[in-house]
Amino acid sequence: MTVIDENGTRHQVAPQVFEDLQARGLIWFDGQDHRIREGDTDMFLRVWLAVCDFCMARPVCWDADVASFTIADAMTFSDGHTGPYVSRGGWACCEACGALIAANDRDGLLNRHVSRAELGEAMRPILAVLHRRFWQHYRSIRRILPKLP
Numbered sequence: 001m002t003v004i005d006e007n008g009t010r011h012q013v014a015p016q017v018f019e020d021l022q023a024r025g026l027i028w029f030d031g032q033d034h035r036i037r038e039g040d041t042d043m044f045l046r047v048w049l050a051v052c053d054f055c056m057a058r059p060v061c062w063d064a065d066v067a068s069f070t071i072a073d074a075m076t077f078s079d080g081h082t083g084p085y086v087s088r089g090g091w092a093c094c095e096a097c098g099a100l101i102a103a104n105d106r107d108g109l110l111n112r113h114v115s116r117a118e119l120g121e122a123m124r125p126i127l128a129v130l131h132r133r134f135w136q137h138y139r140s141i142r143r144i145l146p147k148l149p
């Protein structure tokens, strides 16, 4: 699908992305073309190119403000170097994970994360530690994509 912003820039959008943004009222039809506000194009790239830092779902609907913290003191990375693994800055959250955080439903968030982790229940002890550290450094959460009607 093609959408055109007010500067005339054409953006190619996957059908799923198009439907989601249209449902949220961010895309409209002017009788000839589908239109999006230029200011919303940054947002749709951000929310649809990113995945939830918890469960990897798209789109990203919430932005959690979290102080940087060390996840692991020593980790071997894919390039072979070893060092601390640090969470820097905010966490991107999908609709479901963000709503659980906003409701302070810590068990619900962990259960959702475990249920969507590739190794399932085997990951619970590791994810529980990660979540405990997340909540220790969590400050606030704000919605960045309008809620579906």
Ligand SMILES: [Zn+2]
Residues within 6 Å of the ligand: 052, 053, 054, 055, 056, 057, 093, 094, 095, 096, 097, 098
């Ligand atoms: Zn999520």
